Amino acid sequence: MQLTTIALPLPLLLLLLLFILSLVSAQTPSRGSAQLESVNDDDLLALIRQEKYVVALFTKPDCPTCLNMEKTLIEARDELVDFLGAWVVMAQQSHLMRLYSPNAEPALVFFRHGVPLLYDGPVDEEHITQTFNDNKEPIARELSDDNFEHLTQAATGATTGDWFVMFYSSSCLECQRLGAVWEAVGAATRVRGIVVARADRGGAAAATARRFGVTKDPTFLLFRKGKMYWYDLPKYGIKSLISFSQDWYRNAKSEKVPIPKSPFDDLVAWCVYLIRDVIEFGLGILTEHPWIWQIGVVGFGLVAITSIIAVVKAGKSSSPKPVTKKPSKKTK
Template identity: 60%
Template sequence: MKIYIVGAPDENEIYPFFENNQKPVVKELNDKIFEHMTQAATGATTGDWFVMFYGASCVECQRLHALWEGVGAKLRGRVNVARVDASLAGAQTAKRFHVDKLPTFLFFRLGKVYKYALPKTDIKSFVSFAQDWYKNAKGEPVPLLASPFDEVVDWTVEMIKYSVSFGLDILSKYPWIWQIGIGGFGLVALTAIIALIKAGRTSVTKDTKKEKKRK
């Protein structure tokens, strides 16, 4: 009795590639070298790139690593095949391309990025997509690298979101803090008003004394 797993890698496709390609053909990219290697947004002079975004805790990703090597061997000399760890060394790159699901496969060509969304995950389908089928997908302009200012803005926005969320959570647990906060604000405002009134009276008193001395 044989058990067949739908979508499982075909060993008849993979093993011959391993025999003919002893060295890994899939390049490992990270945040530091991704743009330098692919030039995705800066000219694309290094050719087309087919990139798999994966994560260490993604079971499906682990299953596809060997198959992805087969894709790389099949496309060698025509398309660069690589992978990026979206959960660690390539987290910023994954964020740049809005990768929110693993695995994700993106094809980069001449300043545009095409997302592989076909149901099949076999060597033949991947190779077909990289060679011609990508034309049927919607190409998006490759996002530019974030500047240091953009990173600061993103960090600030995230901190504000976290602070608001944290504050609302605390207030929902301890509603009496609202009363203290409002009471505290009222006390501060009242103190400021009294100080202004006193300052005004003092000024008037001094002016009155000066007028009397002149007379």
């Protein structure tokens, strides 16, 4: 069987080649351009879901510091593409920025398998590439009731080192916004032997949270040499959290790490927390909607008055009536 060849005109071959090259370039990270590729929020979310590494610069117009960071990132882009295969893009006036950074633009975020790390170093090409190369995988460990004591050994002397744990819940929006910040804290403290971790106090680590008396989101606890230190500062900045884990914890409230609770003690603690949460929820509803308790007071008053009137009427109707005897007729 003979194969027949089809001769295509040269212009058509050139068009076909350009089309193939455009498809290939669309599927590979851009490099060599004098500007960063600009994407909208939908495109950025698609990249975060689909690509292994994405470097995103969040900027805004008329921002000199944004332009400086953009220039530096352009200089670092080729190395990020070559060594990481990362997509390096820019998102201007993005609504997603508040999910990853508590500060104003510019914000440089490195996504690893969708997990964000907020860059908090100097505007320097070498420092940026070194930081991202050193933290190619997510840093924060996920702790649960099953593995907490085994991994941390918090109650037995902390032979596995210091652990800095953020207790969170899936319903806590602020906790979600702290994800990139917490990864940045982990990137800075790992060189000091401090392990950064997360624990879902409303889910897999509920019993552990009750063991330590954690009742709010987020809560940060440093476990060090058999003691736990509470981070009570109102701000959750990267530098504040790093400073606390390394030195400032000495000024914070500390407690001896309690041993794990027995099943009965944990059940009692769960009941206490449940009752307290119900009371706090009810008080919160009444504080937010004062008309509810006002209607309740009025309704209770009307019921009380109606009950009193009913009792009084019932008492009157049940009192015995005097019996009058008719005079007997005398017969003559």
